[in-house]
Amino acid sequence: xxxxxxxxxxxxxxxxxxxxxxxxxxxxxxxxxxxxxxxxxxxxxxxxxxxxxxxxxxxxxxxxxxxxxxxxxxxxxxxxxxxxxxxxxxxxxxxxxxxxxxxxxxxxxxxxxxxxxxxxxxxxxxxxxxxxxxxxxxxxxxxxxxxxxxxxxxxxxxxxxxxxxxxxxxxxxxxxxxxxxxxxxxxxxxxxxxxxxxxxxxxxxxxxxxxxxxxxxxxxxxxxxxxxxxxxxxxxxxxxxxxxxxxxxxxxxxxxxxxxxxxxxxxxxxxxxxxxxxxxxxxxxxxxxxxxxxxxxxxxxxxxxxxxxxxxxxxxxxxxxxxxxxxxxxxxxxxxxxxxxxxxxxxxxxxxxxxxxxxxxxxxxxxxxxxxxxxxxxxxxxxxxxxxxxxxxxxxxxxxxxxxxxxxxxxxxxxxxxxxxxxxxxxxxxxxxxxxxxxxxxxxxxxxxxxxxxxxxxxxxxxxxxxxxxxxxxxxxxxxxxxxxxxxxxxxxxxxxxxxxxxxxxxxxxxxxxxxxxxxxxxxxxxxxxxxxx
Numbered sequence: 001x002x003x004x005x006x007x008x009x010x011x012x013x014x015x016x017x018x019x020x021x022x023x024x025x026x027x028x029x030x031x032x033x034x035x036x037x038x039x040x041x042x043x044x045x046x047x048x049x050x051x052x053x054x055x056x057x058x059x060x061x062x063x064x065x066x067x068x069x070x071x072x073x074x075x076x077x078x079x080x081x082x083x084x085x086x087x088x089x090x091x092x093x094x095x096x097x098x099x100x101x102x103x104x105x106x107x108x109x110x111x112x113x114x115x116x117x118x119x120x121x122x123x124x125x126x127x128x129x130x131x132x133x134x135x136x137x138x139x140x141x142x143x144x145x146x147x148x149x150x151x152x153x154x155x156x157x158x159x160x161x162x163x164x165x166x167x168x169x170x171x172x173x174x175x176x177x178x179x180x181x182x183x184x185x186x187x188x189x190x191x192x193x194x195x196x197x198x199x200x201x202x203x204x205x206x207x208x209x210x211x212x213x214x215x216x217x218x219x220x221x222x223x224x225x226x227x228x229x230x231x232x233x234x235x236x237x238x239x240x241x242x243x244x245x246x247x248x249x250x251x252x253x254x255x256x257x258x259x260x261x262x263x264x265x266x267x268x269x270x271x272x273x274x275x276x277x278x279x280x281x282x283x284x285x286x287x288x289x290x291x292x293x294x295x296x297x298x299x300x301x302x303x304x305x306x307x308x309x310x311x312x313x314x315x316x317x318x319x320x321x322x323x324x325x326x327x328x329x330x331x332x333x334x335x336x337x338x339x340x341x342x343x344x345x346x347x348x349x350x351x352x353x354x355x356x357x358x359x360x361x362x363x364x365x366x367x368x369x370x371x372x373x374x375x376x377x378x379x380x381x382x383x384x385x386x387x388x389x390x391x392x393x394x395x396x397x398x399x400x401x402x403x404x405x406x407x408x409x410x411x412x413x414x415x416x417x418x419x420x421x422x423x424x425x426x427x428x429x430x431x432x433x434x435x436x437x438x439x440x441x442x443x444x445x446x447x448x449x450x451x452x453x454x455x456x457x458x459x460x461x462x463x464x465x466x467x468x469x470x471x472x473x474x475x476x477x478x479x480x481x482x483x484x485x486x487x488x489x490x491x492x493x494x495x496x497x498x499x500x501x502x503x504x505x506x507x508x509x510x511x512x513x514x515x516x517x518x519x520x521x522x523x524x525x526x527x528x529x530x531x532x533x534x
Contacts, residue, residue, distance in 0.1 A: 032082075032093065032109050037121035038224040040208060042234040043273070043425070048201050053124035053134075058104045060136060061111050062143045065123065067174060075106040082113055084219050114150045115221030117287070119205050123150075129198050141183050141190055144169070153220070154287045158194075162187050194284040200243040203279030204234055204423065206289050207403075211424045215436055228435065229428040233273030238266055238533060242278045245528045252281070253521055258505035258512035263290030264525060265403040265421075266499045269410045271440055272419035275497060276529075277403070295399035296502055299482030300354045300466075301489045302394030304454060305408055307363040308351050310374040313450045314366055318348035318457055322358035332389045334360040337483075348457050352465035354481060356393050363392040377445045378418060380404045394482055405491045406500035412458060412478065413493050416451040417442040462492065469523035472531050479526070481519035486512065490522035497533060501525040 034055070040048040069075060079093040097106060116126035126146050127135040138146075148165040155161040163184060170180040208230065212223050242264055245251055252260050261282075266275045279289035288294075312318075324342040327334065334356045341357070350358035363371050368389060375381055382398045383391060390396075407421045420441040427436040446454075458478035461467045466481040470492055479492025487504040501522040505512040 032096065032113065036227050037125060038119065038226055038228040038230060040119060040205065040230050040232055042232060042236045044236070045231070046236060048205065048232065048234060048236075049119055050125065050128045050198055053122065053128055056108065056111050056122065056124045056135060058108055061107065061123075062135070062138075062140070064140065064143055064174065065111060065147060066107060068147060069107055069110050071172075071174075074110055075103075078106065078110060081221070082225065083222065085217055085222060113225060115224065116146060116149045117153065117220075118199070118202055119209065119220075119224050121221070121224045126150075130194050130196075132196050132198055140179075141186055144175075144183065145190060156286050156288055158285045159187055159191055162191070191285060195247075195282075199284055201234060201236070201239050203277045203283050203289050203291050204232075204239060204274070206279065206287070207274065207277055207292055207423045208232055210292070211422065212427075215424070215427070227430050229430060229432075230424060231426040231428070232423050233268075233271075233275065233425050234423070235266075235275040238529065239276040241529050241532045242266070242276045245525055246278050246281050246283075251521065251525060251528065252503065253514070253516040256505070256514055256516070258507065260503050260514070261290060261506050262501065262503045262525070263292075263294055263402045264499065264501045264529070265291045265401075265406045266497050266529065267403075267406050267410070267419075267421045268496060269413045269493055269498045270419060270496075272407070272410070272421045272442075273425070274403070274421050274423040277423075290402070290502065292401050292403045294401050294502070296401075296487050296504060297396055297399050297484050298394040298405060299484045299487055299489055300356075300359075300394055301405055301480045301482035301491045302391065302396075303351065303354070303359050304412070304458065304480055305378075306371040306375055306394075307359055307366065307392055308347065308457075309411070309446050309450055309454055310371055311347065311362055311366050312453050313374075313446045314370070316347060316362075316366075318346060318453065320347050321345070322347055322350050323361045324350070324355060324358050327357060327361060329360060329364050329389045332360070334389070334393065348460065351457050351480075352460045354461075354466045360389050360392045363389060374445065377443070378408050379443075380408055395484070402491075402500040402502050405489070406498045409479075409491050409493060409498050409500070411445045412451050412454050413495070413498070414442070414451070415448040416446040417444050458492075466519065467492065467523055469520040470527050470530075472527055475530065477526075477530070479523075481523060483519045485514060488514070488516075488519045488522045490519055490526045492523075492526050492530075494530060494533070497530070499526050499530060 037052050042048055079090045083089040112122045115121055120126045120129050123146060124135045127133060127138050131142055148162060152161060166180050166183055169175045170177055209220055246262060261280050264278045268275060277291040279291045321344045324345050336356050345358055375383055381400055384397045387397055410419045422438050425438055428434055455478060459476055462470050462477045462479055467479050470477050470479055475494045477492055477494055479490055482489035486508045489502050491500040503521050
């Protein structure tokens, strides 16, 4: 009896497995042979990426791509390329490739399912996104760039990568030396064309991708081949304004030894929704995102977080006096930016005018460990305690990003609570079923009364202190400036949004030391963006 029951269980299992395998095969076959990609929508429901194009058939595939796919054996590695984290689908795809799909169909699948970075699946979609034209209208040089993007996930300088890729194509016999040299001369104008209306939210898309990868255990390509509908918190109007502001050369210092880059983030202070991000003035030339990934010294923007708010939390008052005299704490000897000593100033005066010595003196009074305990609450900053009292002025060996600073500053308009920033609001299947939803998360950092005390002082920074460049009619702006020899910052907020802006050279070397004074440029960036916010 037991043997008969065991036999029946085995038969049922085999039948179940056969049915499961058949269903999975049909599903995978449909995924592989149909055009489409995950769509990203802004907060109004408008598409962030261009609408998916139709399936590119074999006759429409550029010769260079066909040649490259064939010689590099890409079809053989297609199962791993498409489903690196999904073993069952990887196995099914392998079987379909070997037993069901013709060589031409396999090549079509490669071209239509290959990932081209920034949420783009398929060569047709890539030509639309990067060049705003159909694949049939692209030049050989444009096709070569797309080919490079399909093979390269990260790059610091797309021009350098393209130069190397062309040399590699020549060495492999795909193009002649004359073709390679002719293409090399056209690279600058080619890269300029990527800076177009389709790509202005590219920095934002990179943040969305980062969050999606934290939600799903999938590669970028797998995520965007899934066909999800991702509803984001992007405010396209603010993003457009940030883009235009970053494109205007008049908004940046030009008499510098090195090119000055920038990064910026705007978030809703109460909800944590990321409204806009700009990862660079030339965001399209690199996958490095200066809004989210950079680690720069925050300078004096750290002062409200590590000493002033903690001191108020511990009972200090804005009218209490701080010493402004020559001092040395251990090996650290702070100086005021103007070289002057005022004997003593009130806590509010020290904050408003960003005096350095009183800030260090105050941190010493409340205790470095106490200041670090408050910083640890944010869970945003990787601070090296060996940096000592230089941390009072934001001199950190491990820096931070505009997005992290914007999130930290939400404590001041939010009654002492920090709101976690996010770009992904909700994820749905194509038929509208909810797969994931982000919930607002707030964390108390300082007392409500402390935030109420800090707010007018930070408003005074803009009204009469170092942040006066951020003043604007009709809005009460609060914030703080920060400056090093290589960094300029302004982090500020109105009654709805927090904005954080950084400028500086990418490479911190003596020859790149900035000569401009103050943090007026980041404050101006803030003003130009926030003056257009409703």
